[in-house]
Amino acid sequence: MDHGVAFNLWAPTARSVELLEADRPPRRMPRDSEGWYQLLSPTAHAGTRYQFRINGDLVVPDPASFFQPDDVGAPSEVIDTATLRDPVLYPGRPWAEMVIYELHVGAFSQEGTYAGVESRLPYLRDLGITAIELMPLNDVPGRHNWGYDGVLLNAPNARYGRPQDLKRLLRAAHALDIMVYLDVVYNHFGPQLNYLHSYAESFFTTHHTTGWGPAVNLEGREGAFVRGFLIENALMWLRDYGFDGLRFDAVHALKDDSERHFLIELAETVRHELPGRRVHLMLENEANQAHLLERQQGQARYYDAQWGDDFHNALHVLLTGEDEGYYRAFADKPLEHLARALTEGFAYQGEVFPLHNEPRGEPSAHLPPEATIFFAQNHDQIGNRALGERLSKLVNPEKLAQALALVLLSPHIPMLFMGEEAAVETPFLFFADWSGEAAELTREGRRKEFAQFKAFATPEMRAKIPDPCDEQTFLASKLDWKTIDSSPGSLKFRALTARLLRIRREKIVPLIDSGFVSAERRLLGKSPRTGGLDTRWKTTAGDTLQIVANFTEHELPTPKLIVGETLWRLLPAHAQIFQASDIIVRLGRQL
Numbered sequence: 026m027d028h029g030v031a032f033n034l035w036a037p038t039a040r041s042v043e044l045l046e047a048d049r050p051p052r053r054m055p056r057d058s059e060g061w062y063q064l065l066s067p068t069a070h071a072g073t074r075y076q077f078r079i080n081g082d083l084v085v086p087d088p089a090s091f092f093q094p095d096d097v098g099a100p101s102e103v104i105d106t107a108t109l110r111d112p113v114l115y116p117g118r119p120w121a122e123m124v125i126y127e128l129h130v131g132a133f134s135q136e137g138t139y140a141g142v143e144s145r146l147p148y149l150r151d152l153g154i155t156a157i158e159l160m161p162l163n164d165v166p167g168r169h170n171w172g173y174d175g176v177l178l179n180a181p182n183a184r185y186g187r188p189q190d191l192k193r194l195l196r197a198a199h200a201l202d203i204m205v206y207l208d209v210v211y212n213h214f215g216p217q218l219n220y221l222h223s224y225a226e227s228f229f230t231t232h233h234t235t236g237w238g239p240a241v242n243l244e245g246r247e248g249a250f251v252r253g254f255l256i257e258n259a260l261m262w263l264r265d266y267g268f269d270g271l272r273f274d275a276v277h278a279l280k281d282d283s284e285r286h287f288l289i290e291l292a293e294t295v296r297h298e299l300p301g302r303r304v305h306l307m308l309e310n311e312a313n314q315a316h317l318l319e320r321q322q323g324q325a326r327y328y329d330a331q332w333g334d335d336f337h338n339a340l341h342v343l344l345t346g347e348d349e350g351y352y353r354a355f356a357d358k359p360l361e362h363l364a365r366a367l368t369e370g371f372a373y374q375g376e377v378f379p380l381h382n383e384p385r386g387e388p389s390a391h392l393p394p395e396a397t398i399f400f401a402q403n404h405d406q407i408g409n410r411a412l413g414e415r416l417s418k419l420v421n422p423e424k425l426a427q428a429l430a431l432v433l434l435s436p437h438i439p440m441l442f443m444g445e446e447a448a449v450e451t452p453f454l455f456f457a458d459w460s461g462e463a464a465e466l467t468r469e470g471r472r473k474e475f476a477q478f479k480a481f482a483t484p485e486m487r488a489k490i491p492d493p494c495d496e497q498t499f500l501a502s503k504l505d506w507k508t509i510d511s512s513p514g515s516l517k518f519r520a521l522t523a524r525l526l527r528i529r530r531e532k533i534v535p536l537i538d539s540g541f542v543s544a545e546r547r548l549l550g551k552s553p554r555t556g557g558l559d560t561r562w563k564t565t566a567g568d569t570l571q572i573v574a575n576f577t578e579h580e581l582p583t584p585k586l587i588v589g590e591t592l593w594r595l596l597p598a599h600a601q602i603f604q605a606s607d608i609i610v611r612l613g614r615q616l
Contacts, residue, residue, distance in 0.1 A: 030069035030103055034062045034077055034087070035250055036224035043078040047100065051078060059250075060225075071108075074100035085220040089254070090180045092188055093164050097177055097218045106265040109192045115199035117269050117303030118155060120329050120438070121395060121537040124526060125206065126154045127403055128443040130162070130185045131169055132453070132502045139186040139194040145506075146201055152446055152519070153526025156204040158272060160404060162191070163210065166217045167458025169499040171404065172208070173274060174215030174457065178258045188266075195267050204269035206305065207262050211255045212278035213237035216463045233280030243281040252287055256294050263299055270305030270329075277312040288317060292327035305329045307398065313371045313386030318396040323540070325396075330438055333397040335372035337406060339363035343555065343576040344420050344428060349478050354379045360548055360576065364558045367435060367572075368544035370397045394436035394544070394562065395537055401428040402442045404453060411475045411490045413452035413502065415445070422448070423606035426521060426595055431574060433525040434593055434610045436537055436562055441522075447509045448518035454491050456499040464494040528592050532612055539564040549573075549581055549603075557603065559584045567615030574608040589613030 036042050037060025043051040044064050054062035054077075062077075069075070074094075078084050086093060090101035126149055134141025142157070149157065161172030164180040172182070181191050198205045213235060214221065221228045227247040233240035241255075242248045262268045273288075281287045292306055308317060308331045319326045338355045339362035342348060348356035355362050355372070357379075362372040370389035378385035389396075400406075402416050417425055425448060432439045444451060459467055472490055475481040481490065491498045509515050543563045550556025557575040564570075571587045581603040593610040603609075 029065055029067035030073065031063065031065050032069075032075065032087075033089075034224075035060055035254075036062055036077075036079065037247065038226045039224035040080050042224070043081070045076040045078055045084065045100075047074040069103060071103050071105045073103045075103065076100050079220075079224045083220065083223055085223070086177065088177065088221060088225075090164075090177050092183065093177060093180045094183050094187075096183070097164050097166050097180075101180075104188055106188075106261065109188060109265050109267075111196070111267055114302060115267060115269070117305075118202065118204055119303065119538075120305055120325075121534050122155050122530075123204070123305070123438050124153060124155045124433075124529065125158050125398065125438065125440040126156070126443065126446075127158045127160065127440055129160045129171070129404065129453075129502075130182075132499070133443050133504055135503065135506065137185070137503070139190045143194045143197045146198055146203060150201045150203055152523050153530065154203065154441075156206055156269070157198065158206040158208060158440070161208045161210055161274070165215055165457075167460070168496070170457045171408070171455065173210050174213075175210060176215045176217070176219040178209070178211075178255075179261060192266055199267070204303075204305075205267075206270040206272055206307070207268045208272045208274060209259065209262070210274040211258075212241060212275050214241075216466075217459060235278040235280070237278075240278070240280045243279065243287045244283050248283070252290065255287075256291055259291060259295060260298055263295065263304055269303065270307065272307040272309065272332075274309050276308050276310050289327060292317075307332065309334075311385070313373055313389070315371070315374075315387040315389040315392060318389075318392055320393065320396075330396050330398045332403075332440075333366060333370070333399045333437065335362060336366040336397070336399045336437075337401065337403075339366060339372060340401060340428060340431070341406070341416075344416070344424050351380060356554070359554060360550075360552075360556050360558060364546040364548060364560060366397075367437075367558075367560045368546045368562070370394070390544075393537075393541055395438050397437050398440050399432050399435060399437040400440040400442070401432050402445050403440065404442060407442065407453045408455050411471075411478070411481060413454035413491070415450060415452065417448045417450050418452075421606075423595070426518075427574060427576075427606050427608045429522065430525055430593055430595060430608050430610065431572065433522070433529050434533060435572060436533060436541060436570060439529070444504050444509065446519055446522040447512075447515035449504065449509060449515065451502065451505055451508075453502050454498050455493050456502060457493050458496075458499075459494050467493050525593070528610075532592055533570070536562075536564050536568060536570055536612075539566045539568065541565075547584075549575070549584055550577060557581050557584070561587070569613040571611040571613070572608065573603070573611075575603050575605055578605050580604055587611050587613040 042054045042062040054064040056062050087101040091104035092102045131137040162181040163175030164177040164182050165175050229239040230242040231239050306328045317328050339359045342355050342359040366372045371386050373386040374388045472487040481487045541562045547559040559573045562570045583603040590612045596604045596607045
């Protein structure tokens with residue numbers, strides 16, 4: 026920064042670009058043949074505020090801004106990200122040890138800041154959490170938002186603190202041996218204050234479309250600039266801030282017919298640029314593409330794991346009986362779907378998916394269990410409900426504990442959503458601080474989305490759906506730590522979670538390290554919609570992990586248990602009776 030700042034803007038469809046630097050007259054930026062406008066300012070430095078003026082009229086922030094102190098429509102601030110880098114890198118932890126805790130920075134604490142998250146890190150460590158996953162931080166308009174409609178990918182949301190505060194959170198987590206992951210969104214940009222169409226039309230393409238409109242352009246000569254921008258964003262979070270991994274949102278919407286798909290280039294580049302670090306890459310992928318999760322000499326070649334939505338959806342149907350919306354695709358035989366997900370990773374591996382009437386997925390039985398991340402709740406599955414109800418509001422305590430034990434003691438990577446460890450009933454609603462037409466479209470879209478559900482069949486019923494743009498909707502979603510820290514029910518469930526995580530650390534993680542070579546399943550009962558299951562995994566050392574669970578409302582004959590140690594049983598044992606909502610976890614050792 027001693028010699029000024031080089032300002033760059035890729036604006037191939039702009040006629041002219043000017044740099045508006047604080048306390049200086051506008052300066053025209055020269056353009057090269059590739060559409061880059063560039064200017065070196067000898068007086069600019071870290072902290073300088075600036076904007077760009079397009080075609081002598083439209084004033085915009087830097088699309089590659091590293092910080093927006095006064096929201097996304099205001100001037101950008103020069104940040105020297107190199108000063109954030111640690112001279113000695115945190116080495117990370119093996120993937121097998123991961124217990125992920127997903128949280129929203131604004132709703133996790135009363136403060137709604139990075140410092141608020143930092144203050145609770147010892148609590149999470151003592152619970153047994155080994156990694157936290159932050160919902161997207163990229164800046165969005167307004168005071169509160171889930172983060173999935175960001176418009177400035179490099180700028181961490183100023184509502185949570187400055188970049189240095191985010192860095193302090195990561196350093197504090199690493200000091201406690203807690204890894205930190207970040208959710209990033211590359212498949213679309215938000216509806217407000219996204220100016221890319223005004224000066225870089227080729228950033229998007231009409232050759233492909235998504236649920237959000239024209240797709241991000243990842244193909245051809247101009248798509249190469251977009252690919253480079255997105256890959257550099259991933260490297261920035263991992264290299265400059267020191268994040269230990271990324272979760273890529275809805276990658277099925279990243280449409281790319283290139284010979285080398287963007288997702289392959291992204292993973293290979295990250296692996297090449299960050300050697301010697303344990304960097305974990307995760308996918309949300311409705312397409313169930315097992316080839317992205319392939320292993321090479323026991324290590325992930327591209328991506329470590331995919332979120333296991335099939336597991337969640339089948340489990341939710343079994344626990345609640347719900348069969349509307351996307352649960353309809355799992356309602357015909359939820360027990361079979363769940364058992365297949367447990368033993369093979371995906372429930373849909375090329376079969377026709379009822380909601381799309383097209384084949385979905387690739388064979389996944391050859392993948393290790395740790396290639397899928399299992400959960401009973403997450404931001405989507407709670408927040409996409411009209412009233413944001415958690416599972417604790419939908420099922421009894423026995424079923425809730427059964428689901429928790431299944432998630433935490435299976436050989437897959439477990440994930441909890443903030444507050445789940447204490448069985449909180451605080452809703453997590455969909456919220457966004459849009460204004461004008463975007464706010465009205467969001468309200469109406471939310472109500473139309475649930476018009477097909479019986480509980481919201483009439484306009485009067487739909488009027489009860491909380492307004493996403495009302496600040497009270499956001500405030501209602503904040504965790505109540507007084508209840509978590511003092512309520513007998515919450516304290517009891519916290520103790521249950523901690524106990525299960527101790528068992529996982531001592532008994533399940535060594536099995537993952539050993540490596541699983543086979544899995545088998547057997548359904549208990551006669552109904553395709555309900556019953557029990559008996560699942561078993563065998564390791565290379567010959568050890569066997571068995572999980573049996575009764576998802577019915579009545580007793581079942583106790584299945585044959587393997588010879589060995591009982592790691593967990595939810596309900597008191599009766600010799601010939603397998604009680605409703607019970608779950609048994611056994612470990613048989615090779616002699």
